[in-house]
Amino acid sequence: MESRSALTVEAATDSTDPMRRGLRSLAELPIGFSARIVAVNGASHIARRLMEMGFVPGAPVSVVRQAPFGDPLEVRVRSCHLAVRRAEARTIVVGDPQSFIG
Amino acid sequence: MSTTFDSPPLTNDADLRTKRRQLTIAIAGNPNAGKTSLFNALTGLRQKVANYPGVTVERKEGIWALEGGRTARLIDLPGLYSLDASSIDERIARDVLMGRARGLPAPDAIIAVVDATNLARNLYLITQLLEYEPPVVIALTMVDMAERRGIDIDVQRLRDLLGVPVVPVVAPQRRGLNELSRAVSEAARHGATKRVQWRLSEQAEREIAALCGDGEAGPAARRRVMEELYGEELPPDQNRRALILAARQRLQAHDPNWWQEPLLARYRFIERIIAEVERTKEAKRDLTMAIDSVITHRFFGPLILAAIMLLVFQTIFAWARVPMDLIDGAFGALAQAVHAYLPPGLFTDLLADGIVAGVGSVLVFLPQITLLFLFITLLEDSGYMARAAFIMDRLMRGVGLHGKAFVPLLSSFACAIPGIMATRTIENQKDRLATILIAPFMSCSARLPVYTLMIAAFFSDRRIFGFLSVGALLIMAMYLLGITVAVCVAWVLKRTILRGPTPPLVMELPPYRLPNPLTILQTIWSRAWLFVRRAGTVILAISIILWALANFPRVAPEGDRAQTVADRSAVESEQLKHSFAGRLGHLIEPVIAPLGFDWQMGIGLISSFAARETLVSTLSIVYNVGREADSSSPSLIEAIRKARRPDGRPAWTPLTAISMMVFFVLACQCMSTVAVVRRETNSWRWPIFMVLYMTALAYAAAFITYQGGRLLGFG
Ligand SMILES: Nc1nc2c(ncn2[C@@H]2O[C@H](COP(=O)(O)OP(=O)(O)O)[C@@H](O)[C@H]2O)c(=O)[nH]1
Numbered sequence: 001m002e003s004r005s006a007l008t009v010e011a012a013t014d015s016t017d018p019m020r021r022g023l024r025s026l027a028e029l030p031i032g033f034s035a036r037i038v039a040v041n042g043a044s045h046i047a048r049r050l051m052e053m054g055f056v057p058g059a060p061v062s063v064v065r066q067a068p069f070g071d072p073l074e075v076r077v078r079s080c081h082l083a084v085r086r087a088e089a090r091t092i093v094v095g096d097p098q099s100f101i102g
Numbered sequence: 103m104s105t106t107f108d109s110p111p112l113t114n115d116a117d118l119r120t121k122r123r124q125l126t127i128a129i130a131g132n133p134n135a136g137k138t139s140l141f142n143a144l145t146g147l148r149q150k151v152a153n154y155p156g157v158t159v160e161r162k163e164g165i166w167a168l169e170g171g172r173t174a175r176l177i178d179l180p181g182l183y184s185l186d187a188s189s190i191d192e193r194i195a196r197d198v199l200m201g202r203a204r205g206l207p208a209p210d211a212i213i214a215v216v217d218a219t220n221l222a223r224n225l226y227l228i229t230q231l232l233e234y235e236p237p238v239v240i241a242l243t244m245v246d247m248a249e250r251r252g253i254d255i256d257v258q259r260l261r262d263l264l265g266v267p268v269v270p271v272v273a274p275q276r277r278g279l280n281e282l283s284r285a286v287s288e289a290a291r292h293g294a295t296k297r298v299q300w301r302l303s304e305q306a307e308r309e310i311a312a313l314c315g316d317g318e319a320g321p322a323a324r325r326r327v328m329e330e331l332y333g334e335e336l337p338p339d340q341n342r343r344a345l346i347l348a349a350r351q352r353l354q355a356h357d358p359n360w361w362q363e364p365l366l367a368r369y370r371f372i373e374r375i376i377a378e379v380e381r382t383k384e385a386k387r388d389l390t391m392a393i394d395s396v397i398t399h400r401f402f403g404p405l406i407l408a409a410i411m412l413l414v415f416q417t418i419f420a421w422a423r424v425p426m427d428l429i430d431g432a433f434g435a436l437a438q439a440v441h442a443y444l445p446p447g448l449f450t451d452l453l454a455d456g457i458v459a460g461v462g463s464v465l466v467f468l469p470q471i472t473l474l475f476l477f478i479t480l481l482e483d484s485g486y487m488a489r490a491a492f493i494m495d496r497l498m499r500g501v502g503l504h505g506k507a508f509v510p511l512l513s514s515f516a517c518a519i520p521g522i523m524a525t526r527t528i529e530n531q532k533d534r535l536a537t538i539l540i541a542p543f544m545s546c547s548a549r550l551p552v553y554t555l556m557i558a559a560f561f562s563d564r565r566i567f568g569f570l571s572v573g574a575l576l577i578m579a580m581y582l583l584g585i586t587v588a589v590c591v592a593w594v595l596k597r598t599i600l601r602g603p604t605p606p607l608v609m610e611l612p613p614y615r616l617p618n619p620l621t622i623l624q625t626i627w628s629r630a631w632l633f634v635r636r637a638g639t640v641i642l643a644i645s646i647i648l649w650a651l652a653n654f655p656r657v658a659p660e661g662d663r664a665q666t667v668a669d670r671s672a673v674e675s676e677q678l679k680h681s682f683a684g685r686l687g688h689l690i691e692p693v694i695a696p697l698g699f700d701w702q703m704g705i706g707l708i709s710s711f712a713a714r715e716t717l718v719s720t721l722s723i724v725y726n727v728g729r730e731a732d733s734s735s736p737s738l739i740e741a742i743r744k745a746r747r748p749d750g751r752p753a754w755t756p757l758t759a760i761s762m763m764v765f766f767v768l769a770c771q772c773m774s775t776v777a778v779v780r781r782e783t784n785s786w787r788w789p790i791f792m793v794l795y796m797t798a799l800a801y802a803a804a805f806i807t808y809q810g811g812r813l814l815g816f817g
Binding site for chain 1: 183184186219220222223226334359361362365366369373390391394395398399400401403404488491492493495496497499505603606607608609610611612613
């Protein structure tokens with residue numbers, strides 16, 4: 001149907017890049033901690049959806065809890081609570097964990 | 103509001119034209135921003151629901167009486183987070199904005215609904231809406247809630263920065279509606295001065311300028327180029343396509359995440375606005391967080407979900423029986439009254455057994471549909487539904503479905519019709535179709551009379567280990583069979599005809615809110631009415647056809663129709679045997695014989711394709727015990743046990759009964775379901791596919807059951 005050839009460029013997964021230590025993926029952020037988003041990688045149609053929902057570099061994000069059966073995470077971006085699966089959370093790169101939210 | 107509205111003097115022709123014509127106003131906004139509440143408050147009950155041509159996206163529109171006596175046609179766009187991506191909803195919204203939707207003129211103005219408690223994310227869509235031609239009026243909703251949460255928004259400043267009117271509204275309390283009406287009339291008349299400016303990087307701006315060509319460089323041209331360059335779809339023209347691809351390559355070389363640039367630029371623009379207009383005082387303790395620590399708790403969460411579902415289930419399954427029996431009884435009485443007061447004859451029969459019974463068979467589902475939608479709307483409006491999807495997503499994903507498929511599937515145990523209608527909350531079309539296609543496998547309440555009859559006839563007093571009733575075990579086995587097959591079919595569908603990338607789950611968990619009674623009533627009303635109107639016509643037509651099949655050709659001349667009840671059922675039985683339906687029964691006998699069924703059961707099967715529970719009444723007619731028998735009637739059970747084949751063997755054995763039950767678990771024998779699937783998918787393709795594959799599965803399973811059972815020495 002639609003061609004997304006030129007768009008779906010798999011960006012390098014910065015979280016494993018040794019040059020940028022201190023960075024981790026949102027999926028690795030411990031529950032209750034917050035951090036700032038550094039980059040949103042991954043396939044463009046997913047990254048675009050994530051960014052439209054508020055996951056943009058610079059925005060503060062925190063992991064509130066995980067779902068009872070372990071998978072979707074409840075995260076908070078700005079004042080908004082969202083459910084994202086770990087698979088998507090892994091494409092979001094965040095900085096150092098900063099504070100503990102109550 | 104008491105201030106009177108002085109319309110400014112008309113000055114030119116354009117004014118006159120807009121003055122006379124009915125305005126078309128589109129209303130757009132993020133999901134959960136309060137769009138539905140506002141739409142309902144503006145239009146009241148004067149709304150209708152249709153589909154956009156060729157797609158399954160619903161189009162709601164209504165009439166809005168503006169101040170000053172004018173009316174506007176108010177179009178509700180689908181809930182959107184952006185206009186960028188290529189989902190059907192977003193494409194449709196774009197088409198409407200550009201006046202490309204069939205049957206819709208370009209809107210004279212757009213009401214953009216913005217949730218004041220979530221300003222940043224809501225403004226993202228606004229930055230996009232502002233790039234289209236129609237003037238925009240922002241309706242700032244949830245201002246009461248924002249106030250309570252200590253969020254202070256400088257409305258005047260927001261208006262200045264965006265260059266469009268901003269009207270605070272609280273739709274449930276009808277606050278701000280007059281101001282909105284005034285602002286919209288004004289905007290439609292004068293257009294609007296929009297001020298959104300954001301620039302991209304040097305490289306990107308250079309590429310855009312080059313692609314715009316030397317001619318016009320207006321906002322519309324820029325928007326088109328941006329769409330080509332950053333959108334998911336390439337232009338059809340070969341040369342243009344090559345240009346775009348080359349530009350993308352150059353940008354890509356500069357920055358691997360080049361395509362994020364417009365997104366980030368919009369957010370920077372929004373960031374600047376937020377910094378100027380939003381002040382958050384001491385944030386109050388968040389009630390939603392407190393509720394969620396219980397509702398989505400590792401242990402209590404699933405427990406609460408189970409309890410809520412049990413309540414829903416119990417209501418639809420058991421308590422809805424009361425009004426259903428009333429409706430059933432009323433239509434039964436009406437049919438008898440028709441027979442009693444009209445002279446006997448074909449027309450009376452058609453009226454009583456075709457039309458009245460047909461209408462009754464539609465309306466009898468209304469209590470279940472209404473009740474289910476009451477629950478669904480309550481759960482949806484309060485914010486619980488997103489939590490249910492959050493909890494269940496992990497398990498549903500195992501099958502390839504979305505967490506949101508859980509509730510519709512569970513409701514289908516009561517009745518697939520409201521369940522299928524409830525799949526609307528699933529945005530991904532393929533997921534939604536997969537859910538619709540497997541929903542009828544959930545054993546609905548209409549199958550129970552069939553199970554009950556079979557068990558009463560052959561397994562009533564059998565027990566295992568002295569206490570486990572075989573009947574209960576069998577019913578449980580039938581439910582499990584349905585679930586297992588549904589899971590397998592979903593798995594196969596998601597890997598074949600409904601294959602697609604697993605859609606990401608990025609789902610908002612909205613704050614809990616007290617549902618608004620008016621919204622709920624309106625939703626239920628529109629759903630119920632939709633069902634009666636759309637499904638009703640199809641069901642009625644099929645009822646009449648089935649009636650005709652069972653009543654033609656006539657055996658007895660009209661004159662010597664018997665008058666006593668006993669004689670009448672004998673006549674009916676005779677009539678049925680010689681009717682088209684009876685002949686069809688004989689015709690399909692060779693096909694169904696491997697399942698253990700004879701031609702009399704064949705008649706039952708044929709009629710049960712209208713509605714499953716019809717099997718019971720058809721068998722009563724076939725076995726000549728009168729149509730008023732129900733599934734626990736001793737005479738019918740006796741007749742079934744005594745029925746013989748031509749060679750003297752019993753027509754039914756326990757194995758036949760099980761084979762029949764298995765067939766009923768899997769076959770799509772419900773024209774109401776077919777009609778609803780037709781309506782929900784907006785095509786005949788899916789309902790036909792559903793009937794065919796389900797019937798094929800049912801046949802195969804009953805075949806294996808019967809032949810396998812015989813090989814093992816049963817039956
Ligand atoms: N407090 C408050 N609640 C609102 C307001 N507008 C809508 N709601 C509630 O917010 C919820 C979601 O609204 P709805 O109109 O269904 O949002 P939609 O998803 O955008 O159509 C409902 O429970 C409404 O009753 C408002 O201005 N103030």
